[in-house]
Amino acid sequence: MAGRLVKTFEIFPNASLITTEEEKLKGAQQSYTRLHNNVRYQRIQRRQLNREMIAAQTFQTNNRLRWQLLQIAGGNTELAESLEACLGRNVCNVADNLADTISRISAMEDEQAKYKQQLFFIKKNLERLRAKANESTIYATDVWDHQMRNSELYVSGSLKVREFPDQGGNRYKFSIKTKPTRARVNNIDEGAFPVDEYGEEVFINIPAMYIDMTRYASGSIVIRFRAVDSADRVAGYVSRGQLHPHQTSMTVPCLGDFEGPVIEAITDFDIPTAVTIFELFLKQVDSQDGAGHYWFRWYDKDRNEESWAEPQQAAG
Structure with a gap:
């Protein structure tokens, strides 16, 4: 197609800017939704890890723990000590996972706040452009x-x-x-x-x-x-x-x-x-x-x- 040769032409500059901002808003909203869902998932994980941590610590501080482990080990002291060490490592692992999850949630919440600010400014800019949509x-x-x-x-x-x-x-x-x-x-x-x-x-x-x-x-x-x-x-x-x-x-x-x-x-x-x-x-x-x-x-x-x-x- 050769196109139409023009001497004068009218441009609505805000039309393309509005389209660009709408696409930017859509992308930002999708990113915010994904992040929001991820934060919710991480909070569920945190609650689960908290319960595991409380249960592990309660069992570990039980005065009858060694006696119960000996019973489980059939009176084998070495096996009972190995089980106790395993429980200790489990508590440490749960504590580390909990700390990592809390750290991730904190970072995500900071990012979430930035996205909220970005969405606010995109919406404001879009309002401004739409108000001037007919200017040419x-x-x-x-x-x-x-x-x-x-x-x-x-x-x-x-x-x-x-x-x-x-x-x-x-x-x-x-x-x-x-x-x-x-x-x-x-x-x-x-x-x-x-x-x-x-x-x-x-x-x-x-x-x-x-x-x-x-x-x-x-x-x-x-x-x-x-x-x-x-x-x-x-x-x-x-x-x-x-x-x-x-x-x-x-x-x-x-x-x-x-x-x-x-x-x-x-x-x-x-x-x-x-x-x-x-x-x-x-x-x-x-x-x-x-x-x-x-x-x-x-x-x-x-x-x-x-x-x-x-x-x-x-x-x-």
């Missing part, structure tokens, strides 16, 4: 395009938004086209790439590409890089055709520390911020990284000098 936000691609007009990465007017029916809401795919750019290579091994040959600062050329950002109704985010010109692909990490060294396949970027901020921006429908983060990502390469280690396959000294000379001439 309208987004317009023209506004985003205007906000990104000065971007060094974004090709003006290239933003496309497609809307797909999805389970629990709509799925949105945001696609942009990027300008060719340069990435600075950091942490270079000067022994393998000497300064007198490569210079103090090394840049590689990153080709134009399409960046697809898909936001599912469930909240998951998928990011893909697509080639504008397939001839621009480079055999980088695991020898697959990539557009940037920090990719783990032909289309999947390895965003590293940039992943959290870019996912947060897409989740919040803040596409201009996401594009700014992508620009920062595409303009740097860590040569010590497993994928970034293949940066030299993008390196072209003549192209770098040519691309560097163009803005200098324009500035002059």
Whole structure:
């Protein structure tokens, strides 16, 4: 399904948040119920152990215990002493089991109190979200395009938004086209790439590409890089055709520390911020990284000098 191309769209942001909180509440209630039942079971065990402890101690403190054991042992003193020792060990075992059970109950009751507090806050948050369930936000691609007009990465007017029916809401795919750019290579091994040959600062050329950002109704985010010109692909990490060294396949970027901020921006429908983060990502390469280690396959000294000379001439 191609999806519906939209210029403006209305989002009810609290709808997905309400669903998430309802699922969280359901999970917390199930966990609390399991814990509550376990506490009840442990309390039953404690009562049983208390009865066993009282019975064992009563029998042990009976003044006629030794005489009764001798009778049971048929007058065999050694056997009677062995039986008495066995009773003593039994009392110790019951005492240890009782202490462990009491300790478990105490820990579970503390956890139970935390669950009660958690349930309270989830319910309060759910009430707050339900009160704002009908509040909506309208987004317009023209506004985003205007906000990104000065971007060094974004090709003006290239933003496309497609809307797909999805389970629990709509799925949105945001696609942009990027300008060719340069990435600075950091942490270079000067022994393998000497300064007198490569210079103090090394840049590689990153080709134009399409960046697809898909936001599912469930909240998951998928990011893909697509080639504008397939001839621009480079055999980088695991020898697959990539557009940037920090990719783990032909289309999947390895965003590293940039992943959290870019996912947060897409989740919040803040596409201009996401594009700014992508620009920062595409303009740097860590040569010590497993994928970034293949940066030299993008390196072209003549192209770098040519691309560097163009803005200098324009500035002059």
